[in-house]
Amino acid sequence: VMAMALGRFSLFNWGTVSYEDPDKKSIILVNPVRTEIYIRRDSTASDDSTLWPYTDRVVTWDAADTLWYSPGLKAPIGKDEKWYDEINQTHEEVPFVQWWEDLLYKSDLNYDVIYEEGLTNIYKGYVTLILPAALLLSDEEKRGIKEFVADGGNLLMCWSPGCRNEKGEWVGFSFLSQLMGAVPSGSIVDPTGGTSAVLLDEGPLTAMISPGTHLDFYTYNGFVKMNLMEGRSKSDAFWFKPYWKNAPTNLRRSNSVIAHGNYMNGKYVWFGFTPEAIQEQKNNHVILQKLVLNTLKWLQNDAVVRAKVWPRGYKAGGGLLTKVKGSSTSLDRMMDINQRAGINMDLILLDEFSAQTILFDENTTNDLILTTPKKNPLSGLTLKDQTRWFGTQVEWVERISGRKPNGYFPSDWNYDEFTLPAAVRENIQFVLANPNPRHYGPVGNLVSAGAFQWLLGGKKHLSTMPKTQLTTEEWARKGLRRKSSHFNAAIREMSRIQSTGGIYLGIFDPDVIEDINAFDLPYMVASKMDSMRFWRAPTSKLIDRFSTWQNLRVSSKEMTPTRMMISLSNEGSRSIQNVEFEVYLSGKIDRVNMTSELVGSTPTNVLWLKERGICKFTIKNIGPRDNASIYLDKISEQDIAL
Incomplete structure (x- = not known):
């Protein structure tokens, strides 16, 4: 079901448009008359007035069970469809309308509720138009909405408005594509499952929300993923691996489910799902309300307070790849895992071939590029020669990526003053690790808070800091034989050291992550580290x-x-x-x-x-x-x- 709201929002400087402007109303909410919805086919349900998904759905997106129509808009076809249409017409209030009314009532925004079929001129006199579901739109209505935004109006949309015409016929994603400068990367309906949007911290919509936070929602109505192709659009959340079985494991970071940007002289915000689909557990509704209120502030040019919300004193997270070998499978899997924990992963590339493969991948991070060729070339070199070599590598990475690297790790893990120039150490972030003795043997000088601080530019020398010696046998006695156990033990140790103000350092081998269950990662980690950022290539x-x-x-x-x-x-x-x-x-x-x-x-x-x-x-x-x-x-x- 769809609701539509109109609000007083401005782009840059709208002159006289303000809350005091008598000609500009604050919010207008339109009761749904035309939208797509999936409902239960169970005629024995105890309460037919309760809308619910068709729980046995197996067909794909474009085969809807039924459509919502206003009376007389379209005659139902077939006995069953007539019954559904009669049920639809008895609903005076539906979840989409109620959710928006509750939110607007509790906010400082004034709003009206109207009942209207034609959307050609409905938004005249308002500054923001909100389409919170898959509204059926005619070509004339779509042109009017695009003209409204192009002339400086603002648009907030949910799900997939305009993908069906006013008759309920499927017409595709062209309306969304043109407004967003994007193409659909998938639309999913699942009657039993749920999924989540992982929030980023790069935009105004997610201000004051912990980076890496997961917003969980059900998928019975379906949701849409978009691939943002133009620089005017920015992603605020990516789709994470869904909870239902047989889901793809090699997900692309281009699957955006929340985005904002500009269209001509106006602004837009898009949510790939609907508010009523948000799951009840945890604090999902609180997170969604923050997102929407931040959205309204951004659209009307109100100040949006942006601050890092993880505890003071914590360092940003990082990830280390040691065996990329030009393959993106392990990279994608590792990014899924790190993103789940809200970890900001920076890449360390072994050789130029790996760098060529990954630097232009959409998944590459936004902050740094850390690079090292094959085995450590710095061993046995003077500090002057080390610095010269590192300068050459910096220049090479800048040329290939346009970004300046400010960190380096040698691949043989000899961390001392002879293998890491001081200027490099000062900029290195901590590394998420898998202490796997099968590959690396004893990890004594790695699991050491003193060593971590030294690598991060601390004043004390590595050799003078206390060490935690853990031999291969000790790891085995701890029951860390299984790959996933290694990884989860690293997560727990990282959290423990962080709680004391230390930084967890180790080594991470992407070859061991195939058996790791991403859902084992504790949510507590997400509030303590920076979020993952993704570098997106141009068109x-x-x-x-x-x-x-x-x-x-x-x-x-x-x-x-x-x-x-x-x-x-x-x-x-x-x-x-x-x-x-x-x-x-x-x-x-x-x-x-x-x-x-x-x-x-x-x-x-x-x-x-x-x-x-x-x-x-x-x-x-x-x-x-x-x-x-x-x-x-x-x-x-x-x-x-x-």
């Missing part, structure tokens, strides 16, 4: 490893309803080679013709995947201070998202 994925992606500007412009131009501008001082693009097109498109206006930059390697709406191509060369224009012809009038 292109650079194959030229010696160029920086910041120098390539990408934009798009619709020339005609069936023609779009993609403009690429090299703002650097040298050529950019082999720029690979993926253009995502929504709607029913049979084929796309590509042409180029820049000599030497003809698109090659064209791969058109009709079923997914993805067209891939490569630009061989873009010279310094040069531009390339790619034209997409014979496209439909559906939206295109880069």
